[in-house]
Amino acid sequence: MIQCTRAATYDRHVPAAETPGPTGELLAQISDDGGVEFARPDRPLIRADDRAVVRGDAVFETLRAAGGRLDNESAHLDRLEGSAAAMGLPVPDRAAWTELARQVTAAWGARSEGMLRLVYSRGVEDSGRPTCLAMMSSVPESTLRHRRDGVRVVTLARGLAAADHADAPWLLVGAKTTSYAVNMAAQRHARAIGADDAIFLATDGQVLEAPTATVVWAVGKTLCTPPVEAGILDGTAVRALFRRAPEHGLSTDIRRAWVADLHAADGVWLTSSVRGAVVVTAIDGQVRGDAGLTPRVQSAAGL
């Protein structure tokens, strides 16, 4: 079923593994027949009336590629399926997505780390044919800086109650949609006031998540993160971190927290697939430490 007639041809045009660096980019899509079709990243691929463009009506995943492999690939594809179900999108063709991710990762090569984005949109209006994309690009400079220097965060009201929104599926809580305008605006606001990133709080002050990451904090040698029932995304990076934490002498716990808990914690990190675990060096202007735990947390995060 998987055809990839154009993949090899395209590889010759952009041999990413031979030309690593910030300008490298790979683009491919699942074609109508379920095959993988590479495209020139600098050429338009999406119609203006694609629902992703006009209505943010799409779901996505961002994965880390390193050494020619994708981290936590099946967890990301599982979540893509969950997001699609929440959005009433057709069930993604798992074999086609797996092959798409595999071919783009193979074309990217093993020598440089990459950021793979999968986008699954409802497609052109009334067409009934979803758009299925994979884009590989270099890890942004800001990501490298955050890994190295950590991030100063500000807490921002999300305007939502911390609640299990399972009885309100139209709110799409837990679905990773491309309707990220508020997430992006929160990060812009954070930067505008001299921070690097944000942590969203519920109306009762409860800690939710960062715009593009999960919040993790340490109480002694226990890593904690809020429950997805607080109304947050099920983070793939935090899952991987928690799975490996015991090997690094750390226990884990799922618990609700308020800002005071973060201030009182021994360390606070933001975990996401490409940044890994970045240490929070200040919250709302209050500088904080990490009890020397960051190297161990980053190792457990697999980065």
Add this chain to the structure above:
Amino acid sequence: MIQCTRAATYDRHVPAAETPGPTGELLAQISDDGGVEFARPDRPLIRADDRAVVRGDAVFETLRAAGGRLDNESAHLDRLEGSAAAMGLPVPDRAAWTELARQVTAAWGARSEGMLRLVYSRGVEDSGRPTCLAMMSSVPESTLRHRRDGVRVVTLARGLAAADHADAPWLLVGAKTTSYAVNMAAQRHARAIGADDAIFLATDGQVLEAPTATVVWAVGKTLCTPPVEAGILDGTAVRALFRRAPEHGLSTDIRRAWVADLHAADGVWLTSSVRGAVVVTAIDGQVRGDAGLTPRVQSAAGL
């Protein structure tokens, strides 16, 4: 500054005015030099790494074209500017947008009603060049049906408090962004449970807005709508309706409401640019009347 070398050529390919109907569509963009550039609507125009695609990081407007003219054009362009400012997008080039809208409307012609969508996206990542689109298409069949038959609505929790979010600009309340996944999910949910559309309620039960329309209700001969300070979009259609209401023997008022107020009202309508004022025939399964006001309200709405 405005160049439109390709507009005339394209008009000859798709003479929309000669071929009205559901398949008619026109697409144009503001080119790098500020001119108007027509494109084939069935060809990809957007790069996969456009922020509109990957992050719903764009604003939009939907206008009604009739008789070769756009309804409330300057109000829509004003709101586009406001949305852009809220999103930290570059100030839109008003002259270029006006010319874009003018040329697409002229190419569409006067014989058939059209729906013009303007999309202003942050553009390709790190390019610093926004994407500026105009798409004209026929009025959807569902819109015609809603105008004729009205809509049955269900009230759905929006998860947000009714509040002036001016102190939380990152929430983008009042900005018409393309991050509409929740709006679309609410309409899907409404249809799934046998209704046609939804009305969002705040956490205190206060009436907010519909996913793509403003809520208007009548108390006697007074048309009412919630204040934008409730955390809703500033509707261009309701503004036009309220401006013309006195000529039709109707007074107007801005006031907060709860579902009970809608049930007790003499009529309830959803107002939006292309649908106009559509009468609400049922709320949460409770059938309701309009005191015979709908023809007058629709006349005042200019449709």
